Amino acid sequence: MSQPIIALAALAGLLAAGSARAEIAVITNVNNPATRMFTEQAAQFFLGQSNAFTPIDQTPDTAIRTEFYKKAANKTLVQVSAIWSRIAFSGKGMPPKEFRSNAEVKKAVAEDPKAIAYIDKSAVDDTVKVLLVIP
């Protein structure tokens, strides 16, 4: 294989990896009747505005968490933290449980029929159901 082709293949690989990391899948339990959702609908559960679903979060040190709140709700993690402080210290609910990897999130979603969560699209498998892909 000539050098330019190797370089192109490497570049394509990088782009594919980059775009795969950028795409976020919003998922639920396979037994949940919901089949699809708009971004704004998904965001409301992670901001404490509705409890029809139980949100499951990734830990704050994960890149996907920052990206998810930016893309889904246009909010920084500081804003989200302030929102949940308000809810948690006034008897209106508790912040979502946090998990440190896509695999742990999928496991938690598989155990709760009301769960809603977000993972890298590339991590989706048949243990969860995709409601929405955020590019």
Next chain:
Amino acid sequence: MTDARPNSTWLFTGCALAGMCIAFSAPGFAQTAAANANLKFSGFMTVTGGKIIGGRLQDSYEGPAVIDGTACPCYTADWGNAGVYSKSFSLKPESRVGVQVNYAPSPNLNFGAQIVSRGSDAKPNLQWGYAGYSFNDNWEAQVGRKRIPLYYYSDFQDIGLAYPWVNAPPELYGWEATNYNGGSVRHRGDMGNANYTASAFAGKETVKDSLYQQLYYPGTTKVTWSRLAGADFELSNGPFTTRLVYMQARVRTQNPGIDLDTSADLNAYGIAANADFDDWFVLSELTQLTRKFIAERYKVSAPALTLGAGIRLGKWTPFFNYARYIERTDDRSQYAPQSFRRTSVTLRYDIDLSSALKAQFDRHIDITNNFGGNVTLFRVSYDRKF
């Protein structure tokens, strides 16, 4: 009247509560908590220091020379807890620490308790202590001890991380009673793209030694809010949030030492409207409280307003605010109205997701020239949650 509440007691209590919070958040405890994820300990802390950097009593000043042990010119930053600043730097008026425990033995049942100790009131006070039951995703009932949700920020006015100011505007926030024992029901739902929450509450509160009344009267004043009932409705749609509230109570104020025993019917209306765009946000709230004194046959009404705007610039959030409180009465021979207005500028810096620093300048005008005088105040605060 001198302030007999010692700094050392406050510091001891505050440190003990903060120590509990840090212990709870230590890795060993986190593992224990993870094993029983239905039990959660959390807490918050605000350390605020401030002083009056400019101000004097005008020759025509008709108010007290000393308010709750603080020489005037002085500034009441927290009416409900008698937090008053003077020309000497102090951490006491607004600093506080709280711990909270939540326990959810089943998906439908939950218990919560929150204890807060303050620089202005070192004794740990139960702010929240309730049992909640969710009938479904939309309906929940709570019984126990809760905050009176009179204002938009009432439920979480101790949580400095949740707002841009050093503290919630005292022109609105802060009466003799801030909590009640009773019950509430809450309904959550959606209308199109909007989410709403509607709640109704009823109960009673007895404050045996009102800190609020220490601002006005010597000795011990007992305040009772009975027949307390109200309802609120909050609607969120994209960047816009609107809240309406109505509340009523029978307020009895008793101080045998000065032969005081009055009863008044209190009613309050309020609207809050907030807009939160990508970077800009606007917070506003307008309320009117009216007290009809039954035996004395006079009325005091008090419209109050706060309006502010801020912009998020990365970790920095400058915020400008205007607030005012105007009292009116139909019998000046029995009641001398008090009115204030204040402009403030706050700069908040978010250290991380759980802590923030704020600095704030306030220019406060004692319009009726009878409670504290005109002052310029400077405060810094550190907010943290555990």
